[in-house]
Amino acid sequence: MSFFSSIASSLSNFGSTMQKSVTGLLGYEGLEVINPEGGTEDAVEEAQRGRWKQEDRDSYWKMMHKYIGSDVTSMVTLPVLIFEPMSMLQKMAELMEYHYLLDLADECEDPYMRLVYASSFFVSVYYALQRTWKPFNPILGETYEMVNHGGITFIAEQVSHHPPMSAGHAENDHFVYDITSKVKTKFLGNSLDIYPLGRTRVTLKRDGVVLDLVPPPTKANNLIFGRTWVDSSGEMILTNSTMGDKVVLYFQPCGWFGAGRYEVDGYVYNEAEEPKILITGKWNESMRYQPCDMEGEPLQGTELKEVWRVAEAPSNDRFQYTYFSRKINSFDTAPKKLLASDSRLRPDRYALEKGDLTKAGSEKSRLEERQRAEKRIRETKNQQFTPRWFDPSNEIATTPWGDLEIYKYNGKYSEHRVAMDSSTNGEEVDLGSTEFNPWQFADLAAE
Template identity: 45%
Template sequence: MSGEGEGEGQGSGGGWGSWGMSLVESVGKTLTTAMGYEEMEVVDPNAGEGTENANGTADWKNNTSLDRRGMSEESKSFWGQISQMIGSDVTSMLSVPVFLMEPTSVLQKMAEIMEYPDLLTKGAKATEEAERMAWAAAFAVSVYASAERTWKPFNPILGETFQLKLGKDYEDGEYIAEQVSHHPPIGAAHAETPYWSYDIVSCPKTKFLGNTLEVYPVGRTRIKYKTTGEELAMVPPTSKAYNLVLGKIWVDTYGELIIENITNKWKTVIEFVPCGYFGGGRYTVKGNVFDAEGKPALYIDGKWNEGVGYQQCDRETGAPLAGSERTEMWAASKKPEGDAYGMTNFVHTHLNAWPGGGLLKSDSRLRPDRAALELEKRAEAQTFKHKLEEKQRAEKTKRIESGDGWTPRWFQLNNDMELRDFEYSTEDCPPWTFKQFPEKGDLVDVKQDYHESAEGTFSPWQYPDEE
């Protein structure tokens, strides 16, 4: 069930919710598919029944009504194998077929937090300390609006990269991500604008408990406001998949999102309310910005799939003040209707599109399996995916035989990094830091319609001439 090329995983605090959700959803789908229940979907526990397509059979993309009781002998045998994983980290144990996947890579999924970069820009321009913290919280929550997709992104090849030009008009800044480790899967990313910088290292852990799967978003995320010199560090909440074996699969994110201002000791704590009976509390977030003395300064609330805002609060209890003016910080963009994968417009216009010009040959957009799946050529996508996995295995073998190491191009280990008390250790989350953006000579010209040329262009390889 394991494979060098396509182990499951990679969640953390930057595409945070997306990461945890992607992992638990893909594992759940893999289990149920292998047991003969391909039509199961990751669902909201309060969702409606499934639909039927034109020929009267269940629509496997949308069906939420099936139950997995009454397993066949073959399915029971499979579960016997799966049960041996109970208590284990399954980050690299499962391989997912293309028909369960969406045409993005994990590095692209990681970049979905950049859909609303203006939130950090507004934070950087804010004159009040409390407001700067609130805007950072809105930015952190905003990524969860894209976390309900139930498809697995492609796991990055070692050395794979993803570039992004920020903002609606591609003029607000730059973003780059690189897969710096394959086992364990670790991705690093950096964004730079005139007003702020953003850094993340993503290296999650999981715990499979039989009928549930917990995802611990191990990682390190830091944001720096260039206008004030303030540095913020974030720790996201936990995601959990329920009913992997019996009942309807559904995923919840719960616990605290914590943002610490390393510079002035201010802090924001946002509670992601766990889903209760009959869907009670679903999507709700609420919390406070606290000053350096630990007193509440602002109240923040909303829903992570809709929007959040802030208002003044009682300085002792933290409760919102009746009649105080509310500032709406963020509202989720409307998703396109009829999208087979439930993708946002941002995925179509920025993550899977390129305005043309220079791009690294290792960019996720140019993966031939991803590009083929985007064109709905699933058989080709599966073939390309297998070839990429085999090539990656061959490269690992050659590195071992030749004694070569792997050195990322755009990130480097910084063993002198100063850690904060609330951050993960360097053992749990290696200290990868940004080195540099690509220069013009590192890039190849890629046209807007790049899909047909992807196979001949994509190259994250250490030994590109080796077959």
């Protein structure tokens, strides 16, 4: 047994004893013991029950040591065994599961309740963060399309590789959703700080209200040793840029023995920054609201009302997928004629979904090498990659973690989708037989 395994085993026994003692003393049963400092109490158990073998952890730990303190967003090649069979573009589409909350926000005449619905929508997406597998980084030019979900049309595209950036656009009869996604990371050894250096904007169609989001940072704990878990803590701010009212929600940090984990509390404020509605709940369960006075205390004669509850999830799913996560990977939410650059068609993703880690790893390496080859050709020709569905703009967004160049949806996908749908004439197309092709150059040898 390695040195790290020995230490982990000792800590595991100590942690188990401490859990029994503390839970017995406090009267809590089944309490999950979590070390917020990123300890290793479950390393051996995790290695035995997961795909991540202890010897792999030790080897990877030695390799990653040199990156401590660095931004590892795109500089590190990661082993396929820590991935889930989903691309980051699909993860962006997963935000649309509870889109009905944005529909309600658009229909709502009360400006403060409008923000209750909209902020609950943005809280709902954190349930997916419980999954500790890493999604695949999109290949430059990769896309993801989603239709057949509540009247929404969704398109996302990887618009930059260095730095990694994605752009997404969703729309239905009630809202327009636009995101330029970029993250900044800081590797801390056994944990990773993730700063959402991106911009998310929702436009509600009825009144033209524009909502801008600033999410809290996230931390992935016990990446190599211990039971991996993800936590978000800090402020989420959703601002009505049209009227000036806003929501400020505080995501509680996870303390020892899981204290405070998942908890979210805050208020809807009017333009004068006076509290109007209090919001409370847990991002893995439900959110509730109640009118309040100027001091933030609940108004007499009112009660907490539920605005959102997480949907029932499958039990014992291998990747902790929800039912909607499963749909994201299937062709159920795909148009009849799919773009060849779609994430579902990635051979590494598909191999991992089928449990073939060897093929998934080799396909991942092949795609990444093809991506590097195309980059070399562009540099030789002094060319820049041009996204297909999103255009770079002159707009620069300021975030708490730095400035961001905004990519804007150019409308061409909507035209393409109409043309593709009409060309199928109702015929069924074998989507699974389409070869994944996000490439700029059809024949590398000819270049």
